[in-house]
Every structure is written in C-alpha cells, then in structure tokens.
Amino acid sequence: MQNFNKKLQNLYQEFLTKHDYQGWWPIKGRYFPKDYSSPKNSEERFEIIIGAILTQNTSWKNVEKSLQNLYENNLINPKAILSISNESLSDLIKSSGYYNQKAKKLKTVAEFYLKNKNKIPLREQLLKVWGIGKETADSILLYAYKHPIFVIDAYTENVVRSYLNLKTQDYDELQELFYKTLPKDYKLYNEFHALIVAEGKILNKT
DNA sequence: AGCCAGGCTACCG
DNA sequence: CGGTAGCATGGC
Numbered sequence: 001m002q003n004f005n006k007k008l009q010n011l012y013q014e015f016l017t018k019h020d021y022q023g024w025w026p027i028k029g030r031y032f033p034k035d036y037s038s039p040k041n042s043e044e045r046f047e048i049i050i051g052a053i054l055t056q057n058t059s060w061k062n063v064e065k066s067l068q069n070l071y072e073n074n075l076i077n078p079k080a081i082l083s084i085s086n087e088s089l090s091d092l093i094k095s096s097g098y099y100n101q102k103a104k105k106l107k108t109v110a111e112f113y114l115k116n117k118n119k120i121p122l123r124e125q126l127l128k129v130w131g132i133g134k135e136t137a138d139s140i141l142l143y144a145y146k147h148p149i150f151v152i153d154a155y156t157e158n159v160v161r162s163y164l165n166l167k168t169q170d171y172d173e174l175q176e177l178f179y180k181t182l183p184k185d186y187k188l189y190n191e192f193h194a195l196i197v198a199e200g201k202i203l204n205k206t
Numbered sequence: 207a208g209c210c211a212g213g214c215t216a217c218c219g
Numbered sequence: 220c221g222g223t224a225g226c227a228t229g230g231c
Contacts, residue, residue, distance in 0.1 A: 051212095053213095057212085059229075059230075060211085061211090062229055095228060095229070100227090133214050134213090193212090194212090197212055201211095
C-alpha cells in the first residue's frame with residue numbers, strides 16, 4: 001500500500017516532466033500554464049460551467065467552436081442563456097454534439113446558477129441538477145470554484161489501470177484512491193487531472 | 207469508413 | 220438494483 005501511494009505520487013512528477021504544465025481550465029480558448037487564478041470573475045466561472053457541460057463525451061475541439069458562437073452572441077451569462085430559444089441555442093452549440101440535450105442542460109444549469117447567485121454550490125446540490133453527473137459536478141467544483149475535488153474520467157481509469165495495474169471502474173473508489181494518497185490541494189488536483197488527460201490521449205493511440 | 211471524444215439520463219430486465 | 224441504448228458532431 002505504501003508502495004502504491006508512492007507510485008501515484010511519482011506519477012504526478014513523471015507526467016509533469018513529460019507533458020509540462022497544462023494551464024487548465026482554458027478561458028476564451030487560451031491556456032495559462034502554472035497560473036491557477038482563474039476564474040477571475042463571474043463570467044469566467046460561468047464559461048467554465050458551460051464548457052463542462054458541452055464537453056461531455058465530446059472532444060474539446062468541438063466545444064471551442066460552440067463557445068466561440070456563444071461569445072459572439074453575448075451568451076456567456078445565465079440570463080442570456082435563459083432568454084434565448086432552445087432552437088437558437090442548440091443551433092449555436094451544434095458542433096458539440098447532442099445539441100438538443102445540451103441546450104436543455106445549459107438552461108437547467110443557468111437556472112441553478114441564478115438561483116444560487118454568489119453561493120458556492122455543494123456537490124450534492126450539483127448532482128441533483130438535470131444534466132450534471134459526478135464528473136461534471138466535480139469538474140465544476142474543481143475548476144470553477146477551486147475546491148480540492150479530484151475529477152475522475154475515462155482517461156483516469158485508463159491511466160490507473162496501465163500504470164498502477166488497478167482495474168476498477170468505480171468512480172467513488174477511484175476518487176478515494178487519490179484522496180487517500182494526495183494532500184487536499186486544488187492546484188495539485190487541477191494539474192494532475194489535466195496531466196492524466198494529456199497522458200490518456202497518448203495512451204489511447206498506442 | 208468506422209471509431210471515438212475531457213458523460214448523463216432513461217429505461218430495461 | 221446493474222447494465223445499456225440513445226443522444227450527434229467533427230476529426231482522424
């Protein structure tokens with residue numbers, strides 16, 4: 001077990017050397033390596049939340065195009081999202097796929113965001129929102145609210161399996177692994193998850 | 207020309 | 220309950 005902890009901690013350094021700082025979460029298409037200050041305001045926070053929805057089972061490349069469309073129409077704020085029709089909204093986010101579902105999800109999230117204005121959401125509250133599951137909730141808590149929450153995704157499962165020879169697919173179990181092993185530091189969790197994605201992308205091709 | 211991407215919901219047995 | 224079809228575009 002001690003050995004396992006050490007392996008996981010070493011993996012962070014290893015990936016950092018290999019991939020360098022990732023600069024997550026991107027704001028307006030730009031990454032800021034080694035800068036963990038975003039979101040700097042409410043608009044950036046809402047942009048991250050929108051991105052977290054749009055990227056569900058979808059490559060970030062496709063999401064960027066949708067976000068660009070939303071900027072151009074001044075839609076990176078909850079009130080604007082709520083005032084546009086479902087048809088127009090889904091049209092703007094078409095490149096992200098599942099656009100009918102996601103248009104609805106964006107509205108549900110916008111409503112939640114307005115209702116809890118200036119409040120930090122709890123994980124259990126986020127999970128009750130239609131369209132937000134564990135990974136999206138955790139991404140929002142980590143990247144939009146800087147909470148020390150470790151995000152688990154398909155890449156994480158893959159990386160843990162190939163580097164640590166652990167083959168669980170259970171979200172909670174995987175998450176617990178990281179909590180038991182790493183200090184609760186949101187910058188560390190931010191970088192580590194981004195590095196796992198960088199590594200996971202390579203892993204899938206080989 | 208398939209297969210997959212920074213998942214989630216609804217429904218099935 | 221656990222398992223899975225459906226959602227849908229763009230890139231490789």
